[in-house]
Amino acid sequence: MPELAEVSRIVHFIRQHLVGKTVSKVQAQHDDIVYGKAGTSAAEFQKAMTGKKIVGAGQQGKYFWMTMSSPPHAVMHFGMAGWLKIKDADTYYYRSDKPADKEWPPKYWKFLLEASDEAKTEAAFLDPRRLSRIRLVDCPADDIRKHSPLKENGPDPVADKDTVTAQWLMEKLRSKKVPIKALLLDQANISGIGNWMGDEILYHAKIHPEQYSNTLSDDQIKELHTSIHYVCSTSIDVLADSEKFPEHWLFKHRWGKGKKNQTSALPNGDKITFLTVGGRTSAVVPAVQKKTGPVAKEIEDDANGASSKRKRDVKQEEDSDAEEKTESKSRGSKRQSNPAVKKEEDEEKKGNVGRRRSTRSKN
Numbered sequence: 001m002p003e004l005a006e007v008s009r010i011v012h013f014i015r016q017h018l019v020g021k022t023v024s025k026v027q028a029q030h031d032d033i034v035y036g037k038a039g040t041s042a043a044e045f046q047k048a049m050t051g052k053k054i055v056g057a058g059q060q061g062k063y064f065w066m067t068m069s070s071p072p073h074a075v076m077h078f079g080m081a082g083w084l085k086i087k088d089a090d091t092y093y094y095r096s097d098k099p100a101d102k103e104w105p106p107k108y109w110k111f112l113l114e115a116s117d118e119a120k121t122e123a124a125f126l127d128p129r130r131l132s133r134i135r136l137v138d139c140p141a142d143d144i145r146k147h148s149p150l151k152e153n154g155p156d157p158v159a160d161k162d163t164v165t166a167q168w169l170m171e172k173l174r175s176k177k178v179p180i181k182a183l184l185l186d187q188a189n190i191s192g193i194g195n196w197m198g199d200e201i202l203y204h205a206k207i208h209p210e211q212y213s214n215t216l217s218d219d220q221i222k223e224l225h226t227s228i229h230y231v232c233s234t235s236i237d238v239l240a241d242s243e244k245f246p247e248h249w250l251f252k253h254r255w256g257k258g259k260k261n262q263t264s265a266l267p268n269g270d271k272i273t274f275l276t277v278g279g280r281t282s283a284v285v286p287a288v289q290k291k292t293g294p295v296a297k298e299i300e301d302d303a304n305g306a307s308s309k310r311k312r313d314v315k316q317e318e319d320s321d322a323e324e325k326t327e328s329k330s331r332g333s334k335r336q337s338n339p340a341v342k343k344e345e346d347e348e349k350k351g352n353v354g355r356r357r358s359t360r361s362k363n
Contacts, residue, residue: 001062001079002082004191004193006093008236008239008240009240013091017089021054021116022117023050025050026112031130034110034130034132034133037133040135048136049068052069060156060192061192062191064077071140071141073136075136083126104122152188157191157228158232170218173213173224179210179211180211180213181282182278185278195280197235199283200251201228202284203250205224207289208292209282212296247267253267
């Protein structure tokens with residue numbers, strides 16, 4: 001899934017290629033999930049965008065938006081596999097040699113925009129898995145973050161750096177008893193951190209992902225705060241191009257999982273292991289990330305009803321991004337009821353194998 005860094009990449013390209021231009025033509029393809037579950041329709045989106053000037057672009061975590069010359073504005077979320085392509089621009093954060101990724105218009109497009117400039121800039125939003133969301137927010141541009149779904153999400157560690165302070169983080173962690181990895185993934189706490197960024201942050205902070213958030217020491221929380229800003233700012237500075245990530249980063253060496261006769265390890269020989277935290281696979285370096293306090297798996301039930309408490313703890317540990325859970329469930333139902341959709345998605349999955357390892361495309 002595109003995380004804070006990848007979304008920042010596309011905002012960069014929107015500002016570079018689309019801001020300041022008038023949308024002369026829009027085609028929006030009907031999708032009662034991508035549009036419908038966000039409370040709009042393809043026809044409404046097409047009507048709202050046509051003839052408007054794109055005057056800005058912004059981001060809060062995994063959400064991004066294009067501000068128009070007048071409301072409503074387009075607010076979007078990529079889901080698991082969505083992306084926005086700009087013709088003849090290198091917007092992708094992964095490298096792909098698939099011929100289909102070079103086609104125009106791209107397969108699985110949800111809307112196509114054409115700007116009335118000399119170069120006739122063209123852009124396309126695509127999503128093979130239909131877990132993305134495209135919505136219209138009718139408000140002044142400066143108030144977008146005061147409306148749903150952004151107002152329900154936590155601060156962005158880059159856009160809201162003055163909010164995400166060490167003291168703020170300490171109060172947040174001390175107020176909850178969940179594995180620290182699960183807390184970081186919960187978009188209601190902090191916006192934009194997903195699986196790979198969460199692992200990278202915890203690795204640099206030398207914190208085990210299973211340890212309960214309220215058991216971290218003051219010094220550990222300070223390290224975590226430093227690590228959050230380091231990983232976020234560094235990955236954004238290189239536009240999420242992982243080939244430019246520092247060589248000592250966990251990201252560069254974690255992708256051997258499940259490959260025959262290949263062990264994931266850092267250049268210094270430290271092994272990378274994998275476990276499930278908050279319903280997500282986490283990469284951990286045991287030699288660095290030591291358990292310094294209680295973790296979820298080590299809390300045993302007692303005879304006085306602790307079993308019920310444990311069930312509540314487990315529930316809290318799961319990834320609490322409710323929108324993504326709902327999207328996955330609805331997609332599963334769609335697969336069962338429509339064999340064609342299942343076949344299409346399975347073919348797409350085969351084509352996506354290994355994409356995360358490289359982050360740029362030559363399209």
